[in-house]
Amino acid sequence: MAATEHGFVVIGAQSVGFSITNLRTLKELERGKYPVAIGEDIFAAHQILPETVDAIVAAFTAIQQLFADYGVKAITVSGSHSFFEAQNAQFVWDQLLSRTGWAVQPQTLAQESFYRTQAVFARFPHFSEITKTGTVLIDISSGSVELTAFTDGEFGFSRNLSLGPLRVYEVMSDLQRTVNNYVEVMQDYIDSRLLDFMRLLPHAEQYPNMILMGSALSLFETLIPTGERMVETDRDGFDLIYREVTHSSDQYLSEEYDLPINQVEQVLPTVLLLYRLVKTLNSQRIFISNLKLLDGLEADAAWGAGFRPVTLDPTKEIIQSAQNLADRYQVDVAHRDATVTFVLQLFDRLKKLHGLGKRERLLLQIAATINDIGSYVDTHKHYEHSDYIIRASELMGLTRTEQEMVATIARYHSSDLPQLNLGDLPEMGAxxxxxxxxxxxxxxxxxxxxxxxxQKITALRVSLRPDAVVLTATASDDIALERWTLQQKGKFFTAVFGLPIELKGRTSR
Known part of the structure; x- marks a missing residue:
């Protein structure tokens, strides 16, 4: 088996999916799933039951045998955010490791959004053409809804709401037997949860196009022709589906759409949720896709391996996500951009000194973009506010550890300092x-x-000398304040790198 073949496994809320994929071509040699009702455990009992763990182990064992038959060595095993919502998720993680040898990598909501976006970039037909006008990607899993917007072909923003159809069903299942107007009550519940979510979305943009995807769209996937990635409908067609679902029995839906009876219970909350989103966003063209998180993991792994199945550099989305967060908290744009420019120049010119790579450069760029967001709360000790806001926010494409690293870097960008032995960062490895x-x-x-x-400094030259780092600035005005500030804040630079840093300059006028 060629080194380009990679095995992927994803634990979702309803199944354990897998694929064997050639990263060079993104062609799948095998793809399948094992139904496992993980979400029902999590949303009803808030923990994964022993028999469900047994079912996951059985699925893992079968997939391991298939990977072995193909000779696949490179394997990625991921767990969706809903899997790690379980109260006993860490215990289950350890049980799976001891019983199968596979360590399940956790995914944050922001990571899942990032991978699904990669999926549409790589596999959705005519995506660049469709997104020339406002387009919103709605990804519905059993436990959450992810909304990602594109304008003029570019990524705009992403928001997540914990309102998946299985979560709604589990919350409201008791009502079904006690009220006559169950559909209206469920619609009111969904509307109440959507109200604040929609209020936070930008209102200046229009989104005539909507792309629907996700693990909860079993009903709609039956409409997609075999071998195709998507099907298109309009508002009238979607309204017909809405009326049919809200007036049909479970038995009819199961037979009409070829659904297992245990999935029919999610059809109503799925359609009610989508109907409200379509109405609120006033979307006219609706594309229903069968792309999954698995497709995004494949595309991202291909990019990481040096292949280019995705034309857009995925780091652009991550940077845009950070800029969106900075804009939300009204960061001074001119100062932000100046800081980003300077810090990336320092990083690039001092590679021999710090020895870090591309991923660390990206984390530094993100930290420079959002380090001042805490000023929105209070300028006094704003770096502390930045720390906790970043930890509580969604930054697309970052792991939980990377997000915590960015928050910590932002905390120490100002007057606060870590201990020189870094003993106040015990949660991080050395x-x-x-x-x-x-x-x-x-x-x-x-x-x-x-x-x-x-923004007095208009140009900067960075020189790494044996005994010092010298910054030579061309400035539009006197930079005495910048020089004095560097003398104070540059002491930590000297402690870390063992070299003093000084600023020289001249005015350009």
Missing amino acids: ARRLIIAKLSALLRVADSLDASRQ
Whole structure:
């Protein structure tokens, strides 16, 4: 088996899916799933039951045999965000590791959104053409809804809401036997949860196109022709589906749409949720896709392996997500952009000194973009507010650990300092603590270079000498404040890298 073949496994709310994929071509040699009712455990009992763990182990064992038959060595095993919502998720993770040898990688909601976006970039027909006008991607899993918007062909923003159809059904199942107007009550419940969510969305943009995808769309996937990725309908066609579902029995839906009877219970909340989103966003063209999280993992792995099945660099989405967060908290754009420019120049010119790579550069860029968001709460100790806001936010494409690293770097960009032995970062391993220290030191220097918030420095030369790092600035005005600030904040740089750093400059007028 060629080294380009990669095995993927995803634990979702309703099944364990898998594929064997050629990363060079994104062609799948095998793909399938094992039905496992994990979500029913999580949303009803808030934990994964022993018999469900047994079912996951059985699925893993069968998939392992298939991978072995194909000779697949490179394997990625992921668990959806809903899987890790279970109260006993860590215990189950350890049981799966001990019984199968597979360590399940957790996915945050922001990561899942990132991978699904990669899926549509890589596999959705005519995606670049469709997104020339406002397009919203709605991904519905059993436990949540992810809304990702595109304008003029570019990623705009992403929001998540914990309102998946299985979650709605489990919350409201008792009502079905006690009220006559169950559909109306469920609609009211969905509307109440959507109200604040929709209020936070940008209102200036129009989204005439809607792409629907996700593990909860079993009903709609029966409409997609075999071998195709999607089917298109319009508002009238979607209204017909809505009226049929809200006036039909479970038995009829099961037979008409070829659904297992245990999935029919999710059809009503799925359709009610989508109907409200279509109405609110006033979308006219509706594309129903069978793309899954699995497709996004394949595309991202191909990009990471050096292949280019996706034309858009995925880091653009991550950076845009950070800029959206900065805009939401009204960060000073001019200072933000100046800081980002300086810090990336420092990183690139001092590679021999810090020895870090592309991923660390991206984390530094994100930290420089959002380090001041805490000022929205209070300028006093704003770095502390930045820390907890970043930890509580959704940053597309970052792992939970990476997001915590960014939050910590942002905390130490200002007057606060980590202990020199980094003992106040016990939650991070030694290697990550050192990365945080290096990136924080670089960010402190970059922030100093615009201490006046007037963008006086118009050009910067970075020189790494045996005995010092010298910054030579061309400025539009006196930079005495920047020089004094660097003397104070640059002490941590010297402690981390063992070299003093100084700022020289001249005015350009």
